Amino acid sequence: MSIEPGAERANPLDRIIDAALQRAGGWLPFDRFMALALYSPGLGYYANTLAKFGQMPSSGSDFVTAPELSPLFGQSLAVAVEDALAHTGTREVWEFGAGSGALATQLLESLGERIDRYTIVDLSGTLRERQQQALGAWGDKVRWLSELPEAMQGVVVGNEVLDAMPVKLLARVAGQWFERGVVRGPDGVLRYADQPTELRPPVEIQGVHDYLTEIHPQAQAFVATLADRLERGAAFLIDYGFPEAEYYHPQRHMGTVMCHQGHRSDGNPLVQVGAKDITAHVDFTGVALAGQEAGLAVLGYCNQARFLINCGLVARLEHASVQQRAMAARLIHEHEMGELFKVIGFVAGVQPWDSVGFREGDRTHTL
Numbered sequence: 001m002s003i004e005p006g007a008e009r010a011n012p013l014d015r016i017i018d019a020a021l022q023r024a025g026g027w028l029p030f031d032r033f034m035a036l037a038l039y040s041p042g043l044g045y046y047a048n049t050l051a052k053f054g055q056m057p058s059s060g061s062d063f064v065t066a067p068e069l070s071p072l073f074g075q076s077l078a079v080a081v082e083d084a085l086a087h088t089g090t091r092e093v094w095e096f097g098a099g100s101g102a103l104a105t106q107l108l109e110s111l112g113e114r115i116d117r118y119t120i121v122d123l124s125g126t127l128r129e130r131q132q133q134a135l136g137a138w139g140d141k142v143r144w145l146s147e148l149p150e151a152m153q154g155v156v157v158g159n160e161v162l163d164a165m166p167v168k169l170l171a172r173v174a175g176q177w178f179e180r181g182v183v184r185g186p187d188g189v190l191r192y193a194d195q196p197t198e199l200r201p202p203v204e205i206q207g208v209h210d211y212l213t214e215i216h217p218q219a220q221a222f223v224a225t226l227a228d229r230l231e232r233g234a235a236f237l238i239d240y241g242f243p244e245a246e247y248y249h250p251q252r253h254m255g256t257v258m259c260h261q262g263h264r265s266d267g268n269p270l271v272q273v274g275a276k277d278i279t280a281h282v283d284f285t286g287v288a289l290a291g292q293e294a295g296l297a298v299l300g301y302c303n304q305a306r307f308l309i310n311c312g313l314v315a316r317l318e319h320a321s322v323q324q325r326a327m328a329a330r331l332i333h334e335h336e337m338g339e340l341f342k343v344i345g346f347v348a349g350v351q352p353w354d355s356v357g358f359r360e361g362d363r364t365h366t367l
């Protein structure tokens with residue numbers, strides 16, 4: 001299929017997508033489209049200068065993350081990180097996808113002399129500049145890398161990073177499985193189009209009804225790479241998602257891909273490309289298996305509320321102002337971030353221990 005010969009689109013990101021479509025014969029798998037929409041240098045959502053994270057739409061932001069909501073998030077996570085530093089005998093924190101630098105600030109303040117170095121790995125050059133401004137006071141203690149070194153030791157953290165990794169879309173239509181991709185229609189509008197595929201969800205979907213879902217090869221490859229490089233240490237990955245049985249439940253038939261803009265969500269990633277976030281929920285069973293197969297051991301898995309409470313969040317609330325309490329409560333309320341968000345912990349190079357964050361309410365058995 002050719003893309004409207006002669007059509008020169010005004011938006012440079014549209015031109016990049018058209019060039020990719022042209023090279024791919026007119027059809028781009030959704031994960032390839034999502035990667036371009038989020039990470040095309042200078043233009044993709046995470047590579048451009050839009051505000052993205054913040055508490056209110058008036059700041060020009062699109063969504064709020066836990067460390068933006070309350071410093072008590074990072075202060076509580078620091079308890080689990082410190083416990084992991086002690087058990088692994090390491091002195092470095094590695095943060096993936098550090099956003100505005102809010103979590104880094106909270107961890108650096110809480111961990112103080114307990115760490116020698118804080119390394120940030122982020123794909124986004126514009127976010128790196130923002131982080132450098134926010135973290136300037138820490139001098140050489142903080143460093144930035146654009147890719148992982150061959151070998152690492154320390155404690156890894158990543159908040160809402162896995163959900164920002166491109167996913168493949170699979171659609172069962174009239175009993176047949178298709179991979180859903182993106183085409184540019186003759187009217188110049190991006191549309192979904194399906195191609196037959198051998199790919200399948202990791203579990204059989206009960207029933208014969210039409211069904212849309214995602215698979216997460218990139219997130220799983222990311223965890224496998226982490227396993228390969230982390231010689232000694234632990235990792236805490238925090239995100240919204242479910243175990244496999246819930247993710248691929250027959251009733252979840254419309255998938256989990258969502259966009260965020262101006263603190264509203266919508267389900268159409270094909271419009272306003274580059275101006276809004278595109279995400280998918282995390283399949284935590286897939287993440288756990290990818291880690292285990294690559295040599296990590298699971299330290300624990302539980303919901304965010306339980307993890308933060310295990311790390312002393314409630315005691316911290318007692319000393320907080322009313323406004324701070326209201327914000328922090330959103331981290332643990334079931335109908336906000338408390339239940340949908342989960343924490344998975346991994347360990348490398350030492351035996352798993354009774355990690356403080358998973359001490360009560362560990363749900364590893366549900367994975």
Ligand SMILES: C[S@@+](CC[C@H](N)C(=O)[O-])C[C@H]1O[C@@H](n2cnc3c(N)ncnc32)[C@H](O)[C@@H]1O
Nearest residue numbers: 046065097098099121122123124159160161164
């Ligand atoms: C939703 S934002 C979360 C930002 C921040 N952690 C927070 O909680 O506010 C996702 C971040 O993950 C980053 N990211 C996505 N894939 C990544 C990867 N493979 N390595 C490092 N960072 C990545 C993006 O550039 C972006 O900064």
